[in-house]
Amino acid sequence: MAKDMRTLFEEERNITDEKMSEGHQARFLDKLDQALPQEEKPRFNWIRIAASIVLALGVGLASYFHFKAEPSKNEVVNNDTEINVKPKTKTLGDISPDLKKVEDYYVANINLELSKVKITPENKELFDGYVAKLEELNEEYNRLSLELTNNGPDELTVNALINNLKLRLNLMYRLQKQLKRMNSLEATQS
Numbered sequence: 688m689a690k691d692m693r694t695l696f697e698e699e700r701n702i703t704d705e706k707m708s709e710g711h712q713a714r715f716l717d718k719l720d721q722a723l724p725q726e727e728k729p730r731f732n733w734i735r736i737a738a739s740i741v742l743a744l745g746v747g748l749a750s751y752f753h754f755k756a757e758p759s760k761n762e763v764v765n766n767d768t769e770i771n772v773k774p775k776t777k778t779l780g781d782i783s784p785d786l787k788k789v790e791d792y793y794v795a796n797i798n799l800e801l802s803k804v805k806i807t808p809e810n811k812e813l814f815d816g817y818v819a820k821l822e823e824l825n826e827e828y829n830r831l832s833l834e835l836t837n838n839g840p841d842e843l844t845v846n847a848l849i850n851n852l853k854l855r856l857n858l859m860y861r862l863q864k865q866l867k868r869m870n871s872l873e874a875t876q877s
Contacts, residue, residue: 776832779848782840786849793852800859809873810866817862824855 780787806814828851835844 777836778832779845782845786845789849790852793856797855797859800863804862804866810869813865814862817858820858821855824851827851
């Protein structure tokens, strides 16, 4: 009783000899166009193009004036009538990558040792004395950097800069030792 679907479709194809009337497809497409007309989009939307150009020019000019208008902090200072040019000072890192590593090593260790210090009312005076010495050495380092900039790199200046960094680091080590001694004295007296 059950027939195979394939045979049913084959029989249906053979029975259907009907053909569509001439022009049926054209009439159908005309009715479709009337029911759903296609809107023609303008090829060039001049307002969008003009807006894009204005936006691009605006962004370009804004970035140009933003980066052009701000002088570097080391370059030019304007005092109404006279322009002072402050040269950028050179450091050890500007001379060679190896000296940059040395400078970074000492500066990082100085900052590390300084961050380890715990200031209490008992050691504040000692700490302030060491900070004053560090500031003196920092001023000397800046003077040597200016000398390096003006005279160019020479062995004496480079060695003086490295020795300055060593002195600052040794100063921090001495501060740590004295603070440990103070803490151990306070602990034994208690």
